[in-house]
Amino acid sequence: GILFHHLMAQEGDPYLLPSLYSFASREAVERFVQTVQVVINRHDILRTAVLWEGLAQPVQVVLRQATLALEELHFDADAQADVATQLQAQLDPQQHRIALNRAPLLRLHLAHDKAHGRWLLHILAHHLVTDHTTTDLLIQEAELIEQGRQAELAAPMPFRNFVAQARLGTSAAQHEAFFREMLADVTEPTAPFGLLDVRGDTAELDEARLALSPAQARAVREQTRRLGIGAASLMHLAWGLVLARSTGRQDVVFGTLLLGRMQAGADADRVMGVFINTLPLRLQLAGLGVEQALRQTHQLLARLLAHEHAPLSLAQRCSGVEAPAPLFSALLNYRHSASAAVGMDTPVAPADADRIQQLSVHERTNYPFVLSVDDLGEGFMLTAQVQKTVGAERVCAFMHQAVQALLDGLA
Numbered sequence: 001g002i003l004f005h006h007l008m009a010q011e012g013d014p015y016l017l018p019s020l021y022s023f024a025s026r027e028a029v030e031r032f033v034q035t036v037q038v039v040i041n042r043h044d045i046l047r048t049a050v051l052w053e054g055l056a057q058p059v060q061v062v063l064r065q066a067t068l069a070l071e072e073l074h075f076d077a078d079a080q081a082d083v084a085t086q087l088q089a090q091l092d093p094q095q096h097r098i099a100l101n102r103a104p105l106l107r108l109h110l111a112h113d114k115a116h117g118r119w120l121l122h123i124l125a126h127h128l129v130t131d132h133t134t135t136d137l138l139i140q141e142a143e144l145i146e147q148g149r150q151a152e153l154a155a156p157m158p159f160r161n162f163v164a165q166a167r168l169g170t171s172a173a174q175h176e177a178f179f180r181e182m183l184a185d186v187t188e189p190t191a192p193f194g195l196l197d198v199r200g201d202t203a204e205l206d207e208a209r210l211a212l213s214p215a216q217a218r219a220v221r222e223q224t225r226r227l228g229i230g231a232a233s234l235m236h237l238a239w240g241l242v243l244a245r246s247t248g249r250q251d252v253v254f255g256t257l258l259l260g261r262m263q264a265g266a267d268a269d270r271v272m273g274v275f276i277n278t279l280p281l282r283l284q285l286a287g288l289g290v291e292q293a294l295r296q297t298h299q300l301l302a303r304l305l306a307h308e309h310a311p312l313s314l315a316q317r318c319s320g321v322e323a324p325a326p327l328f329s330a331l332l333n334y335r336h337s338a339s340a341a342v343g344m345d346t347p348v349a350p351a352d353a354d355r356i357q358q359l360s361v362h363e364r365t366n367y368p369f370v371l372s373v374d375d376l377g378e379g380f381m382l383t384a385q386v387q388k389t390v391g392a393e394r395v396c397a398f399m400h401q402a403v404q405a406l407l408d409g410l411a
Contacts, residue, residue: 045273208392290409
């Protein structure tokens, strides 16, 4: 699916994730690159390229060696925009692409920012080989390597074990039976505010954040604990309410991002690579009380986990929506995040604070109506990425209100 959107994009790539870091010296940058190279050497997924031309189907090819290159760029220090702005503009994923047939699918660019006395490192990481958990694992390994404790690293777990599990586990017939039961009588897309284009220009996206208050967060924990369900179920139901109000329908479908590691076999929490998958969730809200709707959402999510590696294309074909119309254009990403790393999906070298500083990280998808809920252990952060014509602050406020309405009903 990610490859499909890479090929569909006229320019740029919606799944190329940029980040920008500041270093005090060029030597520090080079040490960082050497550390990441050691991690790449250990893990097959980080030496992966994707090939498709002249083949019956696209394949992931693992190289025995994949060298991480560092390219230095030079900018006009006297220009109106500072060096950081010029660097980000030149490598903006809305116009910039990388070759997917050349591993590693990380691109590093360096620029000297003389005016601020620093070296800037711009990283482009492709989502084909990295997800949130992979980033965390990369950071942990880099930390040990920088401390000279490489001998303490566990043996790397190969990504191919997961590939086999995903392809040979639940059969296509079982996936199809489940999604036909859920979606067969759905004949129209769920399109909040009429947003139907899931291959459009993500340059038109607006982004905003809103934290739930401590009192709200405590109430979410208390109510879901009382019912014996997870906070994720309440957030999915709240998002369903937002879609019901913004489509005028009580029967809605949206995409949910699944971690992909629950059914992926032993030690899946230690394997680097892309496990995440987007699958449809259908909520039928008419005539249900709050607690009944919440339990139904929880049960459906639990059933969906058994199919977390099903192809999205298979699930969409099981609905009554005729191609090329999308089944849904809204997405919910519920994720467990450390508060300091909210939104971070690209590699960062652990180091002294005065040596490396994260300046910016940006992530996006091909969907025009996206909400991420970061579960911070105690609190919750809402991040909306939606079409500018709708407004991300409005969508955060809608979700905030939907959560409060559910809490009031449960109380």
